[in-house]
Amino acid sequence: xxxxxxxxxxxxxxxxxxxxxxxxxxxxxxxxxxxxxxxxxxxxxxxxxxxxxxxxxxxxxxxxxxxxxxxxxxxxxxxxxxxxxxxxxxxxxxxxxxxxxxxxxxxxxxxxxxxxxxxxxxxxxxxxxxxxxxxxxxxxxxxxxxxxxxxxxxxxxxxxxxxxxxxxxxxxxxxxxxxxxxxxxxxxxxxxxxxxxxxxxxxxxxxxxxxxxxxxxxxxxxxxxxxxxxxxxxxxxxxxxxxxxxxxxxxxxxxxxxxxxxxxxxxxxxxxxxxxxxxxxxxxxxxxxxxxxxxxxxxxxxxxxxxxxxxxxxxxxxxxxxxxxxxxxxxxxxxxxxxxxxxxxxxxxxxxxxxxxxxxxxxxxxxxxxxxxxxxxxxxxxxxxxxxxxxxxxxxxxxxxxxxxxxxxxxxxxxxxxxxxxxxxxxxxxxxxxxxxxxxxxxxxxxxxxxxxxxxxxxxxxxxxxxxxxxxxxxxxxxxxxxxxxxxxxxxxxxxxxxxxxxxxxxxxxxxxxxxxxxxxx
Amino acid sequence: xxxxxxxxxxxxxxxxxxxxxxxxxxxxxxxxxxxxxxxxxxxxxxxxxxxxxxxxxxxxxxxxxxxxxxxxxxxxxxxxxxxxxxxxxxxxxxxxxxxxxxxxxxxxxxxxxxxxxxxxxxxxxxxxxxxxxxxxxxxxxxxxxxxxxxxxxxxxxxxxxxxxxxxxxxxxxxxxxxxxxxxxxxxxxxxxxxxxxxxxxxxxxxxxxxxxxxxxxxxxxxxxxxxxxxxxxxxxxxxxxxxxxxxxxxxxxxxxxxxxxxxxxxxxxxxxxxxxxxxxxxxxxxxxxxxxxxxxxxxxxxxxxxxxxxxxxxxxxxxxx
Numbered sequence: 001x002x003x004x005x006x007x008x009x010x011x012x013x014x015x016x017x018x019x020x021x022x023x024x025x026x027x028x029x030x031x032x033x034x035x036x037x038x039x040x041x042x043x044x045x046x047x048x049x050x051x052x053x054x055x056x057x058x059x060x061x062x063x064x065x066x067x068x069x070x071x072x073x074x075x076x077x078x079x080x081x082x083x084x085x086x087x088x089x090x091x092x093x094x095x096x097x098x099x100x101x102x103x104x105x106x107x108x109x110x111x112x113x114x115x116x117x118x119x120x121x122x123x124x125x126x127x128x129x130x131x132x133x134x135x136x137x138x139x140x141x142x143x144x145x146x147x148x149x150x151x152x153x154x155x156x157x158x159x160x161x162x163x164x165x166x167x168x169x170x171x172x173x174x175x176x177x178x179x180x181x182x183x184x185x186x187x188x189x190x191x192x193x194x195x196x197x198x199x200x201x202x203x204x205x206x207x208x209x210x211x212x213x214x215x216x217x218x219x220x221x222x223x224x225x226x227x228x229x230x231x232x233x234x235x236x237x238x239x240x241x242x243x244x245x246x247x248x249x250x251x252x253x254x255x256x257x258x259x260x261x262x263x264x265x266x267x268x269x270x271x272x273x274x275x276x277x278x279x280x281x282x283x284x285x286x287x288x289x290x291x292x293x294x295x296x297x298x299x300x301x302x303x304x305x306x307x308x309x310x311x312x313x314x315x316x317x318x319x320x321x322x323x324x325x326x327x328x329x330x331x332x333x334x335x336x337x338x339x340x341x342x343x344x345x346x347x348x349x350x351x352x353x354x355x356x357x358x359x360x361x362x363x364x365x366x367x368x369x370x371x372x373x374x375x376x377x378x379x380x381x382x383x384x385x386x387x388x389x390x391x392x393x394x395x396x397x398x399x400x401x402x403x404x405x406x407x408x409x410x411x412x413x414x415x416x417x418x419x420x421x422x423x424x425x426x427x428x429x430x431x432x433x434x435x436x437x438x439x440x441x442x443x444x445x446x447x448x449x450x451x452x453x454x455x456x457x458x459x460x461x462x463x464x465x466x467x468x469x470x471x472x473x474x475x476x477x478x479x480x481x482x483x484x485x486x487x488x489x490x491x492x493x494x495x496x497x498x499x500x501x502x503x504x505x506x507x508x509x510x511x512x513x514x515x516x517x518x519x520x521x522x
Numbered sequence: 523x524x525x526x527x528x529x530x531x532x533x534x535x536x537x538x539x540x541x542x543x544x545x546x547x548x549x550x551x552x553x554x555x556x557x558x559x560x561x562x563x564x565x566x567x568x569x570x571x572x573x574x575x576x577x578x579x580x581x582x583x584x585x586x587x588x589x590x591x592x593x594x595x596x597x598x599x600x601x602x603x604x605x606x607x608x609x610x611x612x613x614x615x616x617x618x619x620x621x622x623x624x625x626x627x628x629x630x631x632x633x634x635x636x637x638x639x640x641x642x643x644x645x646x647x648x649x650x651x652x653x654x655x656x657x658x659x660x661x662x663x664x665x666x667x668x669x670x671x672x673x674x675x676x677x678x679x680x681x682x683x684x685x686x687x688x689x690x691x692x693x694x695x696x697x698x699x700x701x702x703x704x705x706x707x708x709x710x711x712x713x714x715x716x717x718x719x720x721x722x723x724x725x726x727x728x729x730x731x732x733x734x735x736x737x738x739x740x741x742x743x744x745x746x747x748x749x750x751x752x753x754x755x756x757x758x759x760x761x762x763x764x765x766x767x768x769x770x771x772x773x774x775x776x777x778x779x780x781x782x783x784x785x786x787x788x789x790x791x792x793x794x795x796x797x798x799x800x801x802x803x804x805x806x807x808x809x810x811x812x813x814x815x816x817x818x819x820x821x822x823x824x825x826x827x828x829x830x831x832x833x834x835x836x837x838x839x840x841x842x843x
Contacts, residue, residue: 111605111607113603114608114609114610117606117608117666118607118609120570120572120599120601120607120679121596121597121620121621121669122594122595122596122598122624123593123620127624131609132609136610
């Protein structure tokens, strides 16, 4: 009951944002759908006339359908930039297959005798198409549009990865921030939209054949009017454009802190960190919220702005381990601590650079590093039980997970299973508390602000000190979750604002306060 | 009048129709008869250009049909299909009105003509707003026929029009078909594989095999003067019944009893088939049949036995020829 109450509260508090995102979501869905119908319907008709093309066309549409959504969005960025355009392009590609295939199937399914009699009575090809084939194929075509609608509503949540808005902002922000209400505030309306549109279209479909003629005329109008709901996320109007991750947007030590402590006002879009750096490099964005050890910093010629008011808390990485696992796997703690203090900021950035930019495998990077530090040993026989390592989805975590895996295999007889790519903090941490993994590398700042979430007064008192933060999260995790923080690895992967080096130099921006002054100057 | 010259259709190496020629006189019903794959349907569909021929010429009323736009040509030719091909999303009225709509008749004219046809085809006007799937097979076929006749085309093409009907319904529709005055004005080409139907409805029959016409003639000619064993073999089954249907009463005129004072009995004309003549005894329960000669108003009366005897004498003579 309490949970529902707070969800309701959250939705009420954020009702402006919720409405905006819902409208963006509807708009995105229907612009894409409208264009998909514009392309898919004629294409479907065309391949009923040129049957030898039906194989290739349906094949290509099928392949498009199998490309993972986030990858497809990624492919779009170099061509269409970020924001609405690539999102719409990607969504419409997903919507194409059901529309083309159902148009093709529907028209092919029209009784040959009916088509023949239509021709034999002296109807032209177009008359046969519009008076006979399309009306009779309409139920099947409609079913295709319905499928496409539901797919599009679902995939449109991913549009928030590339700054196109929509309900995905809440969903992915909520996942990053370990905020269930936020996730639900995005997920429930998205699910409702899918159900609602499917229901409405099914009603339209159930109208009898006679009324279908009218329905076929209403459909495009409906699509157009719903499409007009969408407007480009209003991201224009200040000198520089910022792109922040959903996680950064909702955090005290993120955008909220920038607004409160610095009074920074910059037009902002929400974007996935998977594409954010590239977007900055390609001048789609000027200021981004990155991680200070990210290899792409080096790869894309970006520079970190100094946090002169200390709003970003320390994010020292250390393995967090279940106490039970430490008991179960004797000697594990000692092995994991082999890395303690071995990797500083610049080392980590260099390692990340190797994976992110030079595209070396995390495995190779991890091994090369361990060999250079004389820590690497060949694997043991691995028959004394399996240690489960988790990691979040980004390069640094992959590297660390690989290092730990090699150390465990080299120094013990345990075998290792790695569960890399566990979404954001929430997914990783839930996996840990639910005994799905034994440990994963976590950051002190994340432990403090995302998981423990103490009062802002406590946060303020801790946030400037590395040791105070570490001690606080260690104690908190121990008592609350029976999870142990091992010794820090050494580097501090804190949040940071970054800009292109050249632009920062040209504008003489070195600190966040400089940035604020620049934005406020006329 | 329809004239077909050297008409061919090749599908790859297969000669579906191989240089055939025939003529259909105005107001004549020609039946293209043959087994599946003999090329009869392909021939029919070339006449309204549903299939474009590989070679040859077709003239309708002296006009080369390949010099006309296919759509315009087709609007002037009625077409009836086996599976009726009615539009499932159109009502009966709309289905019948398709060609007039294409020809842009005014609404009143269309309504009047549709009502007129429904009456002629014994369909209640209640069906006007019904959809085809609400009708029985026989009713659907009647609507299909009405649709083909609505613009009063001079030519009617029928592709196994009664093939999908059960025997009872079919013979009923055959009767109606023969009685329909609209059809008497039309030049009709009908495709069928049913020999009985061909003999019942056809003025002339083209028997086809492997893309060629084996014999072109009246039903009686095919029966009594077959060109070859194929024709003989094709008509072998139910031969007696075919003969009954092929022979008209005026063929028997010479062997009928000499004129006598008229007796009480059923009146029929001499172009009635022998089969239908015999049926009169069954239906009217009368002892004698009064047969009117179509040209000289002579009347002959015959009993069942006398009619049968005339038939055997006629056959004997045919065998001697």
